[in-house]
Amino acid sequence: MPQLTAVILAAGLGTRMKSPLPKVMHPIAGRPLVHYAVRAAFQVGVERAVVVTSGRPELDESLAQEFGERVQTVVQDPPRGTGDAARVGLELVETEQVLILCGDTPLIRPEELTRLIAALSEPGASELALLTCTLDAPHGYGRVLRDAAGVVLEVREQRDLESPAEHAVREVNAGMYVGDTGVLRQALAELLPNNSQGEYYLTDVVASVSRSSRVTGVSGHPEALLGVNDRSQLAQAEELMLERIRTRHAQSGVTVRGAARIDDTVEIGVDSVIDACVCLRGKTRIGARTVIDVGCVVTDSTIGDGALLKPYTVVTSSTVGDGAQLGPFTHLRPDSQIEADVHLGNFVETKNTRVRRGAKANHLSYLGDGDVGERANIGAGTIFCNYDGYNKHKTTIGADAFIGSDSQLVAPVTVGRGAYVASGTTVTSNVPDDSLALGRIKQTNKEGYAPKLRARFIALKAAKKKP
Ligand code: UD1
Ligand code: CA
Numbered sequence: 001m002p003q004l005t006a007v008i009l010a011a012g013l014g015t016r017m018k019s020p021l022p023k024v025m026h027p028i029a030g031r032p033l034v035h036y037a038v039r040a041a042f043q044v045g046v047e048r049a050v051v052v053t054s055g056r057p058e059l060d061e062s063l064a065q066e067f068g069e070r071v072q073t074v075v076q077d078p079p080r081g082t083g084d085a086a087r088v089g090l091e092l093v094e095t096e097q098v099l100i101l102c103g104d105t106p107l108i109r110p111e112e113l114t115r116l117i118a119a120l121s122e123p124g125a126s127e128l129a130l131l132t133c134t135l136d137a138p139h140g141y142g143r144v145l146r147d148a149a150g151v152v153l154e155v156r157e158q159r160d161l162e163s164p165a166e167h168a169v170r171e172v173n174a175g176m177y178v179g180d181t182g183v184l185r186q187a188l189a190e191l192l193p194n195n196s197q198g199e200y201y202l203t204d205v206v207a208s209v210s211r212s213s214r215v216t217g218v219s220g221h222p223e224a225l226l227g228v229n230d231r232s233q234l235a236q237a238e239e240l241m242l243e244r245i246r247t248r249h250a251q252s253g254v255t256v257r258g259a260a261r262i263d264d265t266v267e268i269g270v271d272s273v274i275d276a277c278v279c280l281r282g283k284t285r286i287g288a289r290t291v292i293d294v295g296c297v298v299t300d301s302t303i304g305d306g307a308l309l310k311p312y313t314v315v316t317s318s319t320v321g322d323g324a325q326l327g328p329f330t331h332l333r334p335d336s337q338i339e340a341d342v343h344l345g346n347f348v349e350t351k352n353t354r355v356r357r358g359a360k361a362n363h364l365s366y367l368g369d370g371d372v373g374e375r376a377n378i379g380a381g382t383i384f385c386n387y388d389g390y391n392k393h394k395t396t397i398g399a400d401a402f403i404g405s406d407s408q409l410v411a412p413v414t415v416g417r418g419a420y421v422a423s424g425t426t427v428t429s430n431v432p433d434d435s436l437a438l439g440r441i442k443q444t445n446k447e448g449y450a451p452k453l454r455a456r457f458i459a460l461k462a463a464k465k466k467p
Helices: 033-043 057-070 082-090 110-118 181-189 204-212 231-251 449-465
Strands: 004-010 048-053 071-075 097-102 128-134 143-146 152-156 171-180 215-219 279-281 297-299 314-316 343-351 360-368 370-372 383-385 395-397 408-410 413-415
Touching: 004 033, 004 082, 033 048, 033 057, 033 097, 033 110, 033 231, 048 057, 048 082, 057 071, 071 082, 082 097, 082 181, 082 204, 097 110, 097 181, 110 128, 110 171, 110 215, 128 204, 152 204, 152 215, 171 181, 171 204, 181 204, 204 215, 360 370, 408 413
Parallel strands: 004 048, 004 097, 048 071, 128 215, 279 297, 297 314, 343 360, 360 383, 370 395, 383 408, 395 413
Antiparallel strands: 097 171, 128 171, 143 152, 143 171
């Protein structure tokens, strides 16, 4: 295959999205739209990609971060149509052939692109090939007009269609082309904005090339061409992408139940189970043999092997070790470091806290800015009082310590190794190793007093009822 550069058109205003964010930066399944087109190009052997942008810095940054120096950007300002964008992009192309894609067609697959590129190197090949597709509802797409013998003559945009016969054409232009760089440059230089939008249409090169040589239409799968122009197409593209991602994980040995939403950026180890209504987002990695039960939301986090996240556990920017068990309804806020074999139960919230190997906090607790030692046991209703209204302070619990239920640890404070905090204690000063901290009011019992108390309450209630 001769060397190939991709030009990806991504400078359009995307007015139909009604958003200040450039259209191609809108994400589906955790990646901006434009990343999918760039990646597809690299998957079929393109060496370098030129992305035509509107000059928005967030777009340039996100491309550089994801693809590094293989992607170059060039600004088209103002956006005067796809033909003008392609002309700007081609200025940076040095290879003999060029692949032109749109930044808003994320579902393009290597299968289609490989066939498209091959059309250019077939015996007696043409100088331009475009991907087409036959749709039941072609409205909105440019139509591929052919002569009686089936030779491609031109692409006509929806708004420029004239006769009922043209409206009836169901073969549409997918917006993906491969061609001889020199021929395309020439054709682009001659474009005129003589259409209903007054724009330079890339599609007009089809008519101009077909006058002197053959243009090949390569047909692809309808799903591959879906172009995102508005929010409902964005949602449609995302659903299709999520289905592909679920299938990919299923094929590599992950059980995926229901319509779990797994970002494209997520990795999952073999033999894990991702249950219904789970959302795995961002740079999340799930180990092997781990179960993520119904309704969990895991964002930018790493979960080890053989872990269990019971229903509705929420984990954000944190790590969870091998064999740990969380939930139901555990909430790990950013920078929680939950080590192997830890158990955290319902309504336990952590933030910026390390919970060391084998420690347990099974019910209703807040562990903020803490360090919990190995095998320590945190009783129900324990609160790390980490914030004094101005500053955050640290709570340190030693290994094998026991914190009785309903205790408050007023940070900064340290509970030593093997220490024991009695239930209901407010710990305000450090507890040495192996000590008992007992900080509650002494209880008194008045024997035989309960029936007297009841009789008094009954009499009071009766007195109230009398008129
Ligand atoms: C385009 C095609 C249409 C095809 C459809 C497939 C043209 C004239 N029409 O229509 O035949 O069926 O794609 O999805 O090409 N862009 C720029 N600069 C501009 C204008 C657009 O970079 O000045 C970029 C956009 O960011 C977008 C891509 O080009 O990624 C396509 O532009 P868009 O306006 O979405 O074209 P469609 O109307 O969808
Ligand atoms: Ca489009």
